[in-house]
Amino acid sequence: MACYGKGFDNKTQNSTISINYIGSPYTLSDGNQVTSVGCEDLAMVVSYLINASEGVACTSYCSGSPSYVGIGSCPGRGCCRTSISKRHNLQVQLSDMHSYWERESKFFRCSFAFVGMIGDYDTFNFSLSHLNDPTKFLKTYHKEFIGMPLLLDWRIMYYNCTQVQNSPDYACRKNSYCINFDTRFDGYQCRCKKGYEGNPYLGCHDINECEKSNQCVSFGTCTNTLGSYNCSCPDGYHGDGKKYGIGCIPTQLSRSKLAIGVGLGAGMGLLLLSSTCFWLYKFHTKRKDKKRKEKFFKRNGGLLLQQQILTDQSILEKTRLFTVKELEKATDNFNESRILGQGGQGTVYKGMLSEGKIVAIKKSKLVDENQVEQFINEVVMLSQIIHKNVVKLLGCCLETEVPLLVYEFIFNGTLFDLIHDKTNEFPLSWNMRLKIAVEVAEALAYLHSATSFPIYHRDVKSTNILLDEKYVAKVSDFGTSRSIAVDHTHLTTLVKGTFGYLDPEYFQSSQFTEKSDVYSFGVVLVELLTGQRPISSTKIGEEKKFSNEIFIVYGRRKPRTNS
Incomplete structure (x- = not known):
């Protein structure tokens, strides 16, 4: 700080700052700066070396007349700054420069210089009148100046x-x-x-990269090594196995690409000769295909889904809109060899997305145009379901004649196959059966009670329960599912479901309640514990007895019959 004039004996007070770290493991960092506040002042920064010295300087200046009292800014009017390079020591000296600017006296009585880290105090404004009162200035701008931290570097000394x-x-x-x-x-x-x-x-x-930030594709294997990691692909795939590398590519697909490349090379001559006609035809086909996709997109409720996305952006994060081109590529144009299963609600294909993720793609049957709004609401509803025992809906495609739904792929097939496939070498122990039963029950409890609107599955059966690589049960196929208002107790609809699992009271009354799902779960439970099929074409009498027993287990009255 330097002050001049009456009360200060026309002498500079504390006009030099000295900082010295010679002989210590510390040096001043490149991230420091010197700030000079005042009018007509020179702040000289000098560093003394063994046989020489070096330094930088900056001048703070105020325009106008001495009677003008206004706002200063830093850096700017009444303030300058200069950075400091890495050094052992420095000395900051303030010098009065008003005579250099050919002025009779200083505008303001005091000037200030500060050393501190470049950072939070880069810009601020202050009142120039405060330069006449050092005590008030330091109290008012303590945070901006006096509170500046000093940044030091350190090292182990004497040797390189x-x-x-x-x-x-x-x-x-x-x-x-x-x-x-x-x-x-x-x-x-x-x-x-x-x-x-x-x-x-x-x-x-x-660092265990496999646990901390696994960069391998989801179905690849990560192996930690000292200082690094390796990714490997499962049998039938090749590549580096990394998310941001080649990934894992099916061997058969690579051969197909090679065959396509040879075919393209052989037909190049013909393509050159017919290029004009080809591109005209392609343009026409592309335009026609685009209009066709737009037509299907609107008919399948695409505009309604976009409207809901605009209302709630979180839907877009959970529901991906796939193009038909992506899904055709993923399923090899919906090749029959990719079919995983077929049911009353549609056909399910196995596919692999461009990023290497294996998915299940459900091609629905024709959708009633009068129920488009309900269909879109169901898609949005299912995308919100996040439960370890419910198959996750990843997104949909509305550009085709019938909607396509994309689910996570579950590797170990259905519970029905595990129970009834006599050639299956996997031992289905009692503990495993009970674990699967508990997991299915937790999924139904979640759908009935934990979601914002209760969801009735309406087709609970062993073929709609999938098992992942660790044999964790996941409820799937929500093609007939419906959500209902919280204040409603049942849903009145056309009877849908699978014979043998269908609740007889629902069959008679057309009123579906959460107990109807529980009844179907009871059939699955008995199927799981006994290993018997719900329907046996050779044992009609036993089949009827089986249904009655399920009714008794769940405390329902037996349905009336005509016999």
Whole structure:
């Protein structure tokens, strides 16, 4: 701080700042700066070396007349700043420059200089009149100036990496390396090697990339190594297995691409001769195809879905709109060899998306145009379901004649196959059967009670319960599912479901309640525990007895019959 005039004996007070770290492991960092506040003042920053000195300077200046009292800005009117390079020491000196500007006296009585870190105090405004009262200035702008932190660098002194690496005093420990501090200063620092973390002065440990940030594709295998990791593909796939690399590509698909390439090469001559006609035809076909997709998109409720996305952006994050081109590529144009199963609501295909993710794609049957709004609401509803025992809906495609729904792929098939396939070598123990029963019950409880609107599945059966690679049960196929208002107790609809699992009371009354799902679950439970099919064409009498027993288990009255 430097003040002049009456009360200060025309002498500079505390006009020099000195900072000295010579002989210590610290230096001033490149991230510091000197700020000078005042009018007609020169802030000189000098650093003394062994045989020389170096420095920088800046001048703070105010325009106008001495009677003008206004607002100063930093940097700007009444304030200057200059950065400081890395150094052991510095001295900041303030000098009065009003005579240099050919002025009779200083505008304001005091000037100030501060050293601190570049950062949160880069810009601010202040009242120039405060430069006449040092006590008030320092109190008012304490945070902007006096509170500035000073940034220091440190190093292990006296030796560089070459000199110390074979010394018993070498500070870098296991899995670390040495870097020289700076060309102008002696000393060094230690860093952990790539693939390691921790304190390099105590010893760095290996980062398990497979647990911390697995960069392998979801169905690939990640193997951690010292300082790195490897990704591998399952049988039938090749590639580097990495998410942001080649990924895992089916071997058969690679052969198909090679065959396509040979065919394209052989037909190049013909394409050159007929290029004009081809491109005209292609343009016409593309335009026609575009209009056709737009027509299907509107008919399948695409505009309604877009409207809901505009209302709630979170829907877009959970429901991906696939193009028909993406799904045709994923299923090899819906090849019959990709069919996983067929049912009353549609056909399910196995596909692989461009990013390598395996999915199940359901091609629905024709949708009633009068129920488009209900269909879109169901898509939005299912996209909100997040439960470990419910198959996740990833998105949909509305550009085709019938809607396509894209689900996560479950690897181990259906519970029905596991129970009734006598050739299956996997032992279905009692513990496994009970675990699956509990998981299905938790999924139904979630659908009935934990969602914003209760969801009735309406087709609970063992073929609609899938098993993943760890044999965790996942309820699937929501083609007939419906959500109802919270204040309603049942849903009156046309009877839909699978004979053998169908609730007889629902069959008679057309009123579906959550108990109807529970009845169907009871059939699945008995099927799971006994290993018997719900329907046996050779044992009609036993079949009727089986249905009655399920009614008794769930405390319902037996339905009236005509016999």
